Amino acid sequence: MFTAMNGLGAGGTTNVILVDIANSVLYGVFSLTGFVGGSITNVIGVRLTLCIGTTGYALYIGSLWSYQLHGTSAFLVVAGGVLGFTAGLLWSAQGQIMLAYPAEKDKGRAFGLFWSIFCLGGVVGASIALGILHQSSLPAVSTGVYLAFMIIMLSSIVTSLLILPPNHVVRADGTLVEMQPSISVAVELREFVKLFRDWRMIALLPLFFTSNYFYAYQASVVSALYNARTRALSSFLTNLGSIVGANFIGAVLDHTPLKRRGRAITAFAVVAGIQLLMYSSALAFQIQYDLKRPDAAKGIEGRHWDWTNPRTRGPLMLFLLFFIGDASYQGLAYYILSSLTNDPFRLARMTGYYKGLQSAGAAIAFGMDAVATPYLTELLVCFALVLFAFPLALLVVLKIKDSSYEDEKTYHVENITAGDLHNAALPEGHGAKAESKQDLELARATPAEEGAEDAKVVVL
Numbered sequence: 225m226f227t228a229m230n231g232l233g234a235g236g237t238t239n240v241i242l243v244d245i246a247n248s249v250l251y252g253v254f255s256l257t258g259f260v261g262g263s264i265t266n267v268i269g270v271r272l273t274l275c276i277g278t279t280g281y282a283l284y285i286g287s288l289w290s291y292q293l294h295g296t297s298a299f300l301v302v303a304g305g306v307l308g309f310t311a312g313l314l315w316s317a318q319g320q321i322m323l324a325y326p327a328e329k330d331k332g333r334a335f336g337l338f339w340s341i342f343c344l345g346g347v348v349g350a351s352i353a354l355g356i357l358h359q360s361s362l363p364a365v366s367t368g369v370y371l372a373f374m375i376i377m378l379s380s381i382v383t384s385l386l387i388l389p390p391n392h393v394v395r396a397d398g399t400l401v402e403m404q405p406s407i408s409v410a411v412e413l414r415e416f417v418k419l420f421r422d423w424r425m426i427a428l429l430p431l432f433f434t435s436n437y438f439y440a441y442q443a444s445v446v447s448a449l450y451n452a453r454t455r456a457l458s459s460f461l462t463n464l465g466s467i468v469g470a471n472f473i474g475a476v477l478d479h480t481p482l483k484r485r486g487r488a489i490t491a492f493a494v495v496a497g498i499q500l501l502m503y504s505s506a507l508a509f510q511i512q513y514d515l516k517r518p519d520a521a522k523g524i525e526g527r528h529w530d531w532t533n534p535r536t537r538g539p540l541m542l543f544l545l546f547f548i549g550d551a552s553y554q555g556l557a558y559y560i561l562s563s564l565t566n567d568p569f570r571l572a573r574m575t576g577y578y579k580g581l582q583s584a585g586a587a588i589a590f591g592m593d594a595v596a597t598p599y600l601t602e603l604l605v606c607f608a609l610v611l612f613a614f615p616l617a618l619l620v621v622l623k624i625k626d627s628s629y630e631d632e633k634t635y636h637v638e639n640i641t642a643g644d645l646h647n648a649a650l651p652e653g654h655g656a657k658a659e660s661k662q663d664l665e666l667a668r669a670t671p672a673e674e675g676a677e678d679a680k681v682v683v684l
Contacts, residue, residue, distance in 0.1 A: 226281055226284070226285075226377075241594055241596075242291075242297050242300065242301075243300075243443075244440065244444070244590045244591075244593045244594035245301055245304075245590075245594050246287075246300045246301050246303070246304035247304060247440070247586070247587075247590040248304075248587050248588075248590040248591045248594060249301055249304045249305045249308065249587075250284075250304035250305065250307050250308040250311070250587075251308060251436075251583040251584070251585075251586040251587035251590060252308065252583070252584075252587040253304075253305045253308025253309050253312075254307075254308035254309075254311050254312050254579070254580075254583035254586075254587075255308075255312075255580045255581070255582075255583035255584035255587055256308075256312070256580070257308060257309050257310075257311070257312025257313065257580075258312040258315065258316065258576050258577070258578075258579035258580030258581075258582070258583050259312075259576055259577060259580035260312075260416075260576065261273075261312040261313050261315065261316030261317075261572075261575075261576040261579065261580070262316040262319070262320070262416075262571075262572035262573035262574065262575055262576030262577070263412045263413075263416050263572075263573060263576065264313060264316070265313070265316045265317045265320055265572045265576075266406060266407050266412050266569045266572050266573065267406055267407065267408075267409055267412055268406065269389055269406050270317045270320055270321060270387060270389050270390065270572075271384070271385060271387050271388075271389060273313050273314070273316065273317040274313075274314060274317045274318070274384040274385075274387055275381060275384045275385055276310060276313050276314075277310050277311065277312075277313035277314025277315070277317060277384075278310070278314060278377070278380040278381045278384050279310050279381055280303075280306045280307035280308075280309065280310030280311060281307060281310070281311075281377045281380070282374050282377040282378045282381075283303050283306055283307065284303045284304060284306070284307040285370055285373045285374045285377060286303070286370070286374055287299045287300040287302075287303035287304075288300065288370055289370035289371065289374070292370065308583070311583075312576070312579060312580070312583070315575065315576075315579045316572055316575050316576040316579060317572070318338070318575070319558070319561075319571060319572060319574070319575025319576070319578070319579070320390070320568050320569075320571050320572035320575065321387065322334055322335060322338045322558065323558060323561060323562040323568075323571040323575065324390060324401055324402070324562075324566060324567070324568035324571045324572075325390070325393050325395075325401055325568075326395070327395050327396065327397060327399070328484065328562075328566065328627060328628065328629070329478065330478065331477070331478070331559060331562045331563075332473070332474040332475065332476070332477025332478035332479075332487075332491075332555070332559060333474050333475075333478050334474075335470060335473070335474050335477075335554075335555045335558050335559065336470045336471040336473070336474025336475070336555070337474075338470075339466065339467070339470030339471075339474075339551055339554065339555065340467045340470055340471060342466075343463045343464075343466040343467045343470070343551070344463075344467070345376075346459065346462075346463035346466070347460060347463045347464060347467070348376070349372075349373055349376070349459070350456055350457075350459035350460035350463055351460060352369060352372045352373070353369045353456040353459065354453065354456040354457060354460055389406075390402035390568040391404055399634055401568055402567075402568050402569070407569055412569075415569070415570070415573065416573060419573050419574065419577060424564065424620045424623070425574070425577060427616045427617065427619050427620050428557075428560065428578075428616070428617055428620055429581055429616075430609065430612055430613035430616055430617075431557060431613040431614070431616065431617040432557065432577070432578045432581035432582050432585075433581045433582065433584060433585040433609070433613070434585055434606070434609040434610055434612075434613045435550075435553055435554060435557060435578075435582045435585065436582050436583070436585060436586040436589070437585045437586065437588075437589045437605075437606050437609055438546065438550075438589070438603075438606045439586055439589065439590075440586065440589035440590040440592065440593040440602065441589070441593070441599065441602045441603055441606060442543060442546055443593075444517070444593050444599070444602075445515065445539075445599060446458050446543065448515065448517065449515070449528075449529055449536075449539060450528065450529050450530075450531075450536065451528045451529065451530050453530070453531065454529060454530055454531045454536055457531055457540070458540055458543055461540060461543070461544050462543050462544060462546065462547040463547070464544075465543075465544040465545070465546075465547040465548045465551070466547045466548070466550060466551040467551070468548055468551075469498075469547065469548035469549065469550065469551030469552045469555075470551040470552070470554075470555055472548075472552065473491060473494070473495065473551065473552040473555035473556060474555060476490060476491045476494055477491050477555065477556075477559050483626040484563060484624060484625070484626045484627065485621075485622075485624045485625065485626055488559060488560065488563060488621050488624045489621055489622070491552075491555075491556050491559065492556060492614075492617070492618060492621050494552065495549075495552045495553055495555075495556045496614050498545075498548065498549045498552055498553075499549055499553065499610050499614070501545070501549075502545050502546055502549040503603070503606065503607040503610065505542055505545060506542060506546070506603055506607075507603060507604075507607070509538065509539060509542050510599060510600050510603055511600075513539075515599050516598070516599070517596055517598065517599060557578065558575075558578075560617070560620060560621060560624070561574045561575065561578065563624045563625070563628070564624075564628070565628055566628050566629070566634075585609075589602070589606075592605070
């Protein structure tokens with residue numbers, strides 16, 4: 225839903241500079257929380273982390289609503305900071321779930337599924353906005369859009385408590401994600417420091433930093449080009465594009481007839497090609513339209529094109545390509561991390577590192593936009609960062625192993641007593657470690673479905 229709101233351009237308002245400042249604060253705080261978000265997840269558990277992480281989103285949308293009604297700009301900036309803190313927690317916990325819970329062969333599909341659900345929120349949100357605004361030619365979004373978004377966001381605080389911790393999850397092959405729900409603060413601090421000594425994390429730093437950098441440019445251009453209902457249409461299309469891109473790259477990562485390293489290299493080449501096409505097209509668009517930033521002092525106004533204007537079609541397709549490219553970029557980045565380990569605690573830490581750097585880049589990008597940097601300059605900076613990041617990321621991709629199972633301890637249900645499995649509903653054909661041969665035969669003969677009602681463990 226937050227993505228849908230950003231897709232409306234300037235958070236649905238006409239004050240691009242104020243929303244840029246709020247977003248810069250948001251991503252600045254997010255960058256700090258993101259670095260430690262994985263550690264917080266590992267200590268307090270994924271369920272509580274997710275619950276806390278969802279709270280800031282409704283507050284932020286409420287601040288946009290308040291600004292539209294009362295012009296409370298300070299509240300918007302403060303709410304951006306609060307959201308930055310909570311979002312760092314949510315995304316670290318999300319990374320642990322998405323990267324650690326699936327089997328190695330399904331991690332591309334897991335990303336595609338998650339990103340589709342994530343962007344489905346954007347599709348629903350944009351559809352709500354489109355339904356409310358389809359007969360409006362106003363430049364800003366109505367307050368009814370904010371109210372609808374807030375109600376949906378508030379429901380996530382409760383539903384996040386339904387998520388299971390890693391020690392309650394059994395994969396379809398009978399392996400447990402993890403034996404313990406959390407780790408101690410002392411152990412986490414030690415492992416957190418190790419993360420920054422890993423050469424692979426250093427090499428991936430530019431890739432992570434750049435991953436959301438174009439968001440400020442895209443949001444600002446959409447706000448300058450379109451009226452409210454066309455911005456809603458743009459948000460709808462770009463979220464659909466993200467779903468297409470996520471499932472496309474997920475299929476490449478899981479179904480290319482190669483071993484894991486070969487699939488990662490193939491996906492890298494595909495994503496690099498999309499990025500080159502995306503930025504080349506954007507440069508052509510920027511030069512063709514000679515798009516300049518709205519500036520009342522200089523008499524430069526936003527164009528506020530309506531979707532009935534034929535000139536809207538080209539930019540709409542460009543922004544669609546941007547988000548197909550964005551989803552494939554994110555999928556590649558997550559897959560690289562998931563190829564380095566299957567340990568949920570390490571993956572939570574790595575995801576926090578990723579989101580911290582990503583948010584630092586976004587904070588700087590929105591800061592550039594807030595000081596009225598020319599659009600062409602912003603675009604060239606984005607392109608240059610991508611060209612710098614990808615060769616370094618390739619060094620890590622080339623070192624990916626075909627499996628991490630042999631390098632790390634893997635827990636299998638047959639080697640664990642039933643009491644340690646927390647009444648798990650086990651995959652068919654698997655049974656917990658038995659005290660006697662009779663117990664083992666009984667466990668294997670019992671279908672997983674019979675115990676599903678009382679299960680505390682989800683089977684993937």
